[in-house]
Amino acid sequence: MKISLLVAVLVLSSFGVSCIPGQGQPASGWSGTAFHDGVIYAGTADGRVVAINATTRDLLWSRTSAAEAAGGLGCGPSVVAAAIYTTPVVVDGFVYIGTYTAQGGRMHALGVTDGEVIWEYPRGGAYMGTIVGGPVISDDTLYVSSSDGRVHALTLSTFTRRWESERLADKLWTSPTVMGDTLYVSTFEGHIYALSAETGELLDWAFELEAGFASAPVIYGDTVYVGSFDNNLYAIEIGANEHSWKFQGGKWFWAAPVVYEGVVYAGSLDGRLYLFDADAGDKLGEFDAGSPIVSSPVIMDDLLIVADQSGDVYVFDLGSALQDRTVPLVSVQLDAKVESTFCASEGLAYIRAEDKLYVVDVEKGRVTWELSLTAEE
Amino acid sequence: MLEIWYLIILNPILNVLIALTHILAGQFGLAIIALTVIVRLVSWPLNKRQLKSTKALQDLQPKMQELQKKYGKDQQKLQQEMMKLYKEAGVNPLGCLWPMLVQFPIWIALYQSIMRALATTPENLLSLHRHLYSWDVVRNAIPLSSRFLWLDLGSPDPYFILAIVVGGSMWVQQKMTQAPSADPKQQSTARMMTLMMPLMFGMLTLMFPSGLALYWAVSNIIGIVTQYFATGGWGYLKISSPFESAAPKGR
Numbered sequence: 143m144k145i146s147l148l149v150a151v152l153v154l155s156s157f158g159v160s161c162i163p164g165q166g167q168p169a170s171g172w173s174g175t176a177f178h179d180g181v182i183y184a185g186t187a188d189g190r191v192v193a194i195n196a197t198t199r200d201l202l203w204s205r206t207s208a209a210e211a212a213g214g215l216g217c218g219p220s221v222v223a224a225a226i227y228t229t230p231v232v233v234d235g236f237v238y239i240g241t242y243t244a245q246g247g248r249m250h251a252l253g254v255t256d257g258e259v260i261w262e263y264p265r266g267g268a269y270m271g272t273i274v275g276g277p278v279i280s281d282d283t284l285y286v287s288s289s290d291g292r293v294h295a296l297t298l299s300t301f302t303r304r305w306e307s308e309r310l311a312d313k314l315w316t317s318p319t320v321m322g323d324t325l326y327v328s329t330f331e332g333h334i335y336a337l338s339a340e341t342g343e344l345l346d347w348a349f350e351l352e353a354g355f356a357s358a359p360v361i362y363g364d365t366v367y368v369g370s371f372d373n374n375l376y377a378i379e380i381g382a383n384e385h386s387w388k389f390q391g392g393k394w395f396w397a398a399p400v401v402y403e404g405v406v407y408a409g410s411l412d413g414r415l416y417l418f419d420a421d422a423g424d425k426l427g428e429f430d431a432g433s434p435i436v437s438s439p440v441i442m443d444d445l446l447i448v449a450d451q452s453g454d455v456y457v458f459d460l461g462s463a464l465q466d467r468t469v470p471l472v473s474v475q476l477d478a479k480v481e482s483t484f485c486a487s488e489g490l491a492y493i494r495a496e497d498k499l500y501v502v503d504v505e506k507g508r509v510t511w512e513l514s515l516t517a518e519e
Numbered sequence: 520m521l522e523i524w525y526l527i528i529l530n531p532i533l534n535v536l537i538a539l540t541h542i543l544a545g546q547f548g549l550a551i552i553a554l555t556v557i558v559r560l561v562s563w564p565l566n567k568r569q570l571k572s573t574k575a576l577q578d579l580q581p582k583m584q585e586l587q588k589k590y591g592k593d594q595q596k597l598q599q600e601m602m603k604l605y606k607e608a609g610v611n612p613l614g615c616l617w618p619m620l621v622q623f624p625i626w627i628a629l630y631q632s633i634m635r636a637l638a639t640t641p642e643n644l645l646s647l648h649r650h651l652y653s654w655d656v657v658r659n660a661i662p663l664s665s666r667f668l669w670l671d672l673g674s675p676d677p678y679f680i681l682a683i684v685v686g687g688s689m690w691v692q693q694k695m696t697q698a699p700s701a702d703p704k705q706q707s708t709a710r711m712m713t714l715m716m717p718l719m720f721g722m723l724t725l726m727f728p729s730g731l732a733l734y735w736a737v738s739n740i741i742g743i744v745t746q747y748f749a750t751g752g753w754g755y756l757k758i759s760s761p762f763e764s765a766a767p768k769g770r
Contacts, residue, residue: 227641371658372655393648481645
């Protein structure tokens with residue numbers, strides 16, 4: 143009898159112990175920054191979108207667009223707090239943001255001046271699948287992928303749904319890429335689909351891989367560059383059934399690479415930044431940051447800015463000789479993890495690292511100013 | 520300490536689970552079932568000892584009942600005589616507890632592995648890379664689909680089917696080994712506990728990811744089968760149902 147009681151207590155306590163953070167890790171979001179007309183827009187870890195005057199450093203407005211925090215028994219995945227993973231997109235007086243809650247996701251259009259919710263999709267309190275990959279806007283249409291495995295296209299002038307693709311995957315967590323009248327989508331199941339941007343219908347070409355794709359597709363010329371869960375970076379010519387080249391890193395290529403003047407710059411979770419010839423795939427060099435590179439590199443005026451997870455930010459001069467591009471011009475240490483997309487403009491990089499916003503002077507290699515993004519009581 | 524836990528227990532279980540998923544046509548549920556069979560095979564020496572201990576306790580029942588009749592009014596003397604009987608027979612009454620205790624780290628690791636492998640939030644998916652081996656079968660299996668039959672293995676079963684299977688199979692397994700007692704008070708408490716444990720696990724099944732409950736259900740069913748063959752029958756299950764009073768009989 144005592145044995146049974148002891149077993150019961152042990153079972154309960156053992157699962158109590160197992161509910162430590164990191165097991166059923168709650169969603170907190172990794173929304174990044176956008177800079178537009180002297181204002182920095184960012185999503186925060188507590189589900190708000192904030193607008194900050196880049197000159198005065200004043201908080202212009204703060205809006206909670208994902209207010210639903212779900213409860214649940216145990217510490218399983220039902221415990222999912224409202225979160226923002228998408229980086230704000232600012233176009234024509236609106237700030238577009240996607241949300242992630244236990245009930246599902248929504249696209250929100252906020253007024254750029256006051257953060258007021260102008261419209262939401264879906265309407266009437268309904269939800270679509272949660273949104274992790276950022277939306278992209280082309281002409282009058284916003285394209286966003288969702289955890290329901292579909293791409294949704296919304297007409298911005300009328301705030302209406304334009305089309306919804308067929309279910310392409312179990313869930314879509316990467317952003318689609320628009321090139322001309324075609325939309326390219328990478329899936330965890332290992333597919334790259336081409337869809338008509340006009341109708342959302344699948345086009346003839348699709349690429350299939352045994353492993354899943356970890357990053358969003360990046361298109362340069364007629365080639366798709368995409369990272370995979372098999373630790374490879376792939377270059378796939380659009381229309382081809384075989385990859386043009388691939389390179390195996392030490393871990394996943396989680397962040398989407400950038401391509402600039404014929405060179406692919408790809409950060410890996412193995413902590414290295416790799417440089418490749420975009421056509422031939424020859425490795426041109428590498429830089430060991432020492433910590434996983436989670437966010438995509440950013441290019442500004444011949445400068446390449448790379449941030450690693452431990453908070454080190456490196457700036458490389460792309461105008462220099464090729465061999466020097468793997469030696470950082472300057473570097474700066476932030477005292478928080480960088481996992482978000484960031485932006486740069488006029489010599490400054492705007493980086494959200496955990497609960498802080500850092501403004502980094504990329505030429506001098508120092509933090510110009512920083513601001514806590516934690517909500518004031 | 521946490522690093523040792525990852526290195527020795529969590530990471531091996533997690534990677535084996537993911538590799539099995541790739542081998543078993545991407546079905547994470549089948550991988551959990553296969554892992555359960557492997558865990559039961561590996562822990563067979565311990566289980567065998569537990570069954571032996573259970574059988575020995577069952578064989579001592581007539582003598583125990585005699586002692587209870589003789590010293591029923593003197594609990595202290597009864598305890599002394601019982602311990603003496605255990606010693607003479609070379610039986611440790613706690614012998615059946617150790618195999619269960621050994622399984623606790625596996626349960627915790629399995630729970631953590633299921634949560635990590637399914638990567639139900641983007642953060643979980645991102646952090647998964649830190650625990651993966653550089654095996655091709657592991658790399659090609661990520662990320663996993665949580666769908667199996669009607670279940671989302673990362674969430675509790677909404678139809679209560681697993682809760683009934685887990686609770687029911689646990690009741691059967693307990694009932695097979697629960698020797699009836701001559702003392703009505705003890706018998707009543709025993710009966711209550713035989714119901715309490717399955718009920719408690721049934722409740723846990725409603726709270727925890729169904730992947731873990733699948734492990735419990737399969738583990739219980741394997742336990743019933745091995746117990747059936749090791750002890751040569753249904754044990755005390757046939758003697759009484761929870762709704763009728765048990766006559767104290769030996770086997």
